[in-house]
Structure formats: C-alpha cells, structure tokens
Amino acid sequence: MTFDDTALYRDITDFAHDTPMWVREGAGLWTEAGLLVFVALFAAVWWRARRDGPRAFAIAALAPLATAGAYVCSELLKSVVTQERPCRAVAGAAASLAACPPHGDWSFPSNHATIAGGSAVALALVRRALLWxxxxxxxxxxFSRVFVGVHYPHDVLAGLVLGALVALVAVRLGTGPMTRLSGALRGSSAPVVRWVVGPGRPAGARSREVPAGRR
Incomplete structure (x- = not known):
C-alpha cells in the first residue's frame, strides 16, 4: 500500500533538521515518553471515579482497555499491510532524528498515533472537558512521529482515526456490562477489590450520572 505523501514527509523531516537542537531533543523525548502522560491521565480519572457511581467508574475503567484494544487492532493491520518505514524507503530524505526501526517493524498505521487517538477519545468519554x-x-x-522521521503522514492520520473509532465503539458497547460488574464488585468482601473499585457515591447522595462524554 502506497500513498503519495512522500514529498510532505521530506518537507517535514527537512524542517525538523532546521529546528534548534532543543526542539529536536524535545521531539525525540516526547515521541517516546509522551505516552506516559496518557497513562498518568488514565490513573487520575480512575482514582477520581472510585468515588463516583458505577457507570462513571465503568467508563473510567474501560478507557485504558479500549485504548489497548485499539493498539491490538493497529498491530493486526500492520501485519496485513506490511508497509516499509519511510526512513528506510524514501530516497533522498533527511536522516531520521530517531533510530529507524528494523525491517519487519512495519509503518502503517502508527501505533503511537493509534494509542494517542484512542486515549484522547476514551478520556474525553470519561470527562468531556479533557478533550481540550x-x-x-x-x-x-x-506529528512527532513524522517529525523524527519514522512514519509517513498517512500512517499517523490512519492511527489517530483508528484509535479514536475503536475506543469510541469499545466504550459505548462495554459501558453497560462494565457498569453491572462495577456495582457487583463494590459489594465484594475482598479488601483489594474494594480498594480498586472504590467506595462509590455515599448513600443518599444526589445522583449525577450522565451519559458517556457528557460530563
């Protein structure tokens, strides 16, 4: 599978080499460690949801699972498309700022972009304001994946779309079953289980449960 965006890839990687060193180093750090920011956000919304109702907790618990599902879909698609990395395939392009992955670590779609797109949507379904x-x-x-030279623009665009769609569908389909499971687990006598799911909303508190993404 090929797309005619090699010129755009060259333009972006040429631009990357013209940026100051601190920009290049920052991009190299972000493109690998940036996913940890999403991990921290998942942990934060889970912790907050422990004191919410079963439905709110269910959506928060599903968010990282939905993102993981998007990653699996991305890996399966990679194995079907088997597109070579641009840092190896595009003649005359500037050297990639990041180490070019080995042959067999395919390019389409971008796993990083898929995880980022899935995380962005899943977290927004927990709390809509997080989308900002x-x-x-x-x-x-x-963008950083193209900037450092390891993906084509169409790789990351496809990854964002794939991640967002899988996360949206997974959360929508899984909210009902997970809500019932969360309610049941909160009645467990096991301390570890009760710590994970949290105490929920105190008895008599006014319900503020709303549909996913409307909070």
Missing amino acids: LTAPLALLMA
Whole structure:
C-alpha cells in the first residue's frame, strides 16, 4: 500500500533538521515518553471515579482497555499491510532524528498515533472537558512521529482515526456490562477489590450520572 505523501514527509523531516537542537531533543523525548502522560491521565480519572457511581467508574475503567484494544487492532493491520518505514524507503530524505526501526517493524498505521487517538477519545468519554487537553496531546504525538522521521503522514492520520473509532465503539458497547460488574464488585468482601473499585457515591447522595462524554 502506497500513498503519495512522500514529498510532505521530506518537507517535514527537512524542517525538523532546521529546528534548534532543543526542539529536536524535545521531539525525540516526547515521541517516546509522551505516552506516559496518557497513562498518568488514565490513573487520575480512575482514582477520581472510585468515588463516583458505577457507570462513571465503568467508563473510567474501560478507557485504558479500549485504548489497548485499539493498539491490538493497529498491530493486526500492520501485519496485513506490511508497509516499509519511510526512513528506510524514501530516497533522498533527511536522516531520521530517531533510530529507524528494523525491517519487519512495519509503518502503517502508527501505533503511537493509534494509542494517542484512542486515549484522547476514551478520556474525553470519561470527562468531556479533557478533550481540550487530550486532543492537542494526541495531535502532537502524531506529528512527532513524522517529525523524527519514522512514519509517513498517512500512517499517523490512519492511527489517530483508528484509535479514536475503536475506543469510541469499545466504550459505548462495554459501558453497560462494565457498569453491572462495577456495582457487583463494590459489594465484594475482598479488601483489594474494594480498594480498586472504590467506595462509590455515599448513600443518599444526589445522583449525577450522565451519559458517556457528557460530563
């Protein structure tokens, strides 16, 4: 599978080499470690949801699982498309800022962009206001993969879309079953289980449960 965006890839990687050293080093750090920001956000929304109702907790618990599902879909698609990395395939392009992955570590779609897109949508379904943070972070992650030279633009675009769609579908389909499971687990006598799912909303507190993404 080929797309005619090699010229854009060259333009971006040429631009990357013209940027100051601190920009290149920052991009190299972000493109690998930036996913940890999403991990921290997943942990934060889980911790907060421990004191919410079963439905809110269910969505928070599903968010990282949905993102993991998107990653699996990305890996399966890679094994079907088997597109070579641009840092190896594009003649005359500037050297990649990041180490070019070995042959067999295919390019399409971008796993990083898929995870970022899935995380952005899944977290926004937990709390809609988070989209103002997660969407720019996901776009920055996707761009960084082209900037450092290890993906084509179409790789990261496909990854963002794939991640967002899989996360949306997974959360929507899984909310009902996970809500019932969360309610049941909160009645468990096991201390570890009760710590993981949290105490929930105190008895008599006014319900503020709303549909996913409307909070």
